[in-house]
Amino acid sequence: MNRDHIILERGRTGQTWRGRWDSFCLVLPNWTIKLAGAPYRGPDPDGFMARDAFVEHMCGYAASFSAPVREGVAVQSLQRGHDGRFLLRTSTGDITARSVVLATGGFQKPHRPGGASEFPSSLTVIDADGYTNPRALPEGKVLVIGSGQTGCQIAEELHESGRDVVVACGRAPWQPRRIGDRDAIAWFEGTHFMNMTLAELPSPVARLGANPQATGRDGGHDLHYRTLQAMGVRLVGHLLGAEDGRAHFASDLADSVAFGDARYDDIRELVKKSALDKGLPVPEMPAPPPFVADAPDSVDLVNFGAALVTTGFRPNYKSWVQFPDAFDAMGFPIQVDGESTTVPGLHFMGVHFMRKRSSATLMGVGEDASIVAERMAQTRQPA
Ligand SMILES: Cc1cc2nc3c(=O)[nH]c(=O)nc-3n(C[C@H](O)[C@H](O)[C@H](O)COP(=O)(O)OP(=O)(O)OC[C@H]3O[C@@H](n4cnc5c(N)ncnc54)[C@H](O)[C@@H]3O)c2cc1C
Numbered sequence: 001m002n003r004d005h006i007i008l009e010r011g012r013t014g015q016t017w018r019g020r021w022d023s024f025c026l027v028l029p030n031w032t033i034k035l036a037g038a039p040y041r042g043p044d045p046d047g048f049m050a051r052d053a054f055v056e057h058m059c060g061y062a063a064s065f066s067a068p069v070r071e072g073v074a075v076q077s078l079q080r081g082h083d084g085r086f087l088l089r090t091s092t093g094d095i096t097a098r099s100v101v102l103a104t105g106g107f108q109k110p111h112r113p114g115g116a117s118e119f120p121s122s123l124t125v126i127d128a129d130g131y132t133n134p135r136a137l138p139e140g141k142v143l144v145i146g147s148g149q150t151g152c153q154i155a156e157e158l159h160e161s162g163r164d165v166v167v168a169c170g171r172a173p174w175q176p177r178r179i180g181d182r183d184a185i186a187w188f189e190g191t192h193f194m195n196m197t198l199a200e201l202p203s204p205v206a207r208l209g210a211n212p213q214a215t216g217r218d219g220g221h222d223l224h225y226r227t228l229q230a231m232g233v234r235l236v237g238h239l240l241g242a243e244d245g246r247a248h249f250a251s252d253l254a255d256s257v258a259f260g261d262a263r264y265d266d267i268r269e270l271v272k273k274s275a276l277d278k279g280l281p282v283p284e285m286p287a288p289p290p291f292v293a294d295a296p297d298s299v300d301l302v303n304f305g306a307a308l309v310t311t312g313f314r315p316n317y318k319s320w321v322q323f324p325d326a327f328d329a330m331g332f333p334i335q336v337d338g339e340s341t342t343v344p345g346l347h348f349m350g351v352h353f354m355r356k357r358s359s360a361t362l363m364g365v366g367e368d369a370s371i372v373a374e375r376m377a378q379t380r381q382p383a
Pocket residue numbers: 008009010011012013014015016017025026027028073074075076103104105106107150320349350351360361362363
């Protein structure tokens with residue numbers, strides 16, 4: 001396909017990554033970077049690129065084929081123009097197009113649970129994408145709400161910086177960083193895990209579930225409920241709300257950890273099968289030690305300086321894409337292989353579980369890009 005195209009970017013190339021916190025590192029090893037036509041060939045396949053190195057990697061990729069990126073152009077609305085083409089109203093003027101690919105990221109709008117609106121005004125409440133480093137937070141203890149990858153990583157960093165940290169935990173899978181002599185992700189390769197489709201999940205809403213707790217910082221190490229608790233981070237149940245200067249939590253910490261342990265059991269089965277299929281010895285995967293969930297139901301917020309909300313993301317297309325029928329009730333695109341089934345000429349990339357579990361990761365994006373481009377090539381261009 002050789003179709004005229006431009007790429008509109010409201011910030012700069014790699015903008016989402018530029019906005020991540022200062023110590024951010026990839027969670028998946030570098031060898032999983034499989035950008036279209038450019039699988040990772042650098043010197044550190046088993047490492048985890050830090051934020052700025054990865055931004056540089058993306059800029060180098062874009063430059064390698066002179067990608068026609070127009071930086072600093074924010075698309076404010078997408079609609080149908082009078083001539084039947086798409087009309088994009090942007091921060092630098094209107095643009096028309098026969099086809100549009102929305103590649104605005106799989107994790108668009110931070111989600112805040114209801115209870116987070118009840119905190120006293122003295123507490124600074126910020127979402128994960130507003131976090132930069134511990135020094136930038138007001139003095140005092142920190143309440144982290146959410147125990148997915150982001151919540152665990154930020155809680156660890158805050159604890160290491162000397163802060164008292166309380167984490168209001170939800171349900172998340174966990175896994176050791178390494179299993180046997182390799183990274184856990186290497187065991188998943190070639191299994192169905194990364195290829196799992198939305199239809200194979202227990203329910204559509206399961207796509208909002210957390211990814212396994214893990215970190216790639218300092219070369220990668222274990223980071224989950226038990227490691228946080230062992231280092232002195234206080235774990236509590238999920239946030240219910242706040243009243244009279246106290247934050248209240250559900251009595252469900254043990255249940256959440258049990259949920260994570262059950263997912264680890266699934267992972268152990270997966271790894272066992274992967275080892276047998278690869279003709280490798282099955283690595284040792286000991287059961288986790290018992291977890292002691294002695295969590296309070298509430299904490300006094302008086303000495304807390306900040307609450308960090310890390311409870312996932314939701315799609316945000318509906319706020320600017322004027323095709324309501326293009327999205328389901330949760331706001332995800334209704335599509336097949338990235339092509340809208342309701343709006344001719346509209347395509348998507350990087351949607352979480354768009355084709356597979358890997359769709360919104362650097363591991364799956366190259367394959368999806370080829371399939372989306374192929375479908376566009378086969379589709380007759382609207383006049
Ligand atoms: C905390 C966190 C950690 C992650 N770690 C990993 C990891 O280790 N490995 C991995 O594979 N994946 C990771 N992911 C997933 C990661 O986000 C995706 O792999 C990757 O960013 C997807 O690239 P993308 O181009 O689809 O989206 P993005 O990188 O989000 O790019 C979307 C771009 O669209 C621009 N944009 C959005 N709206 C508009 C608009 N209206 N007009 C103009 N421009 C717009 C944004 O500025 C942005 O640059 C992580 C996600 C999160 C949230």
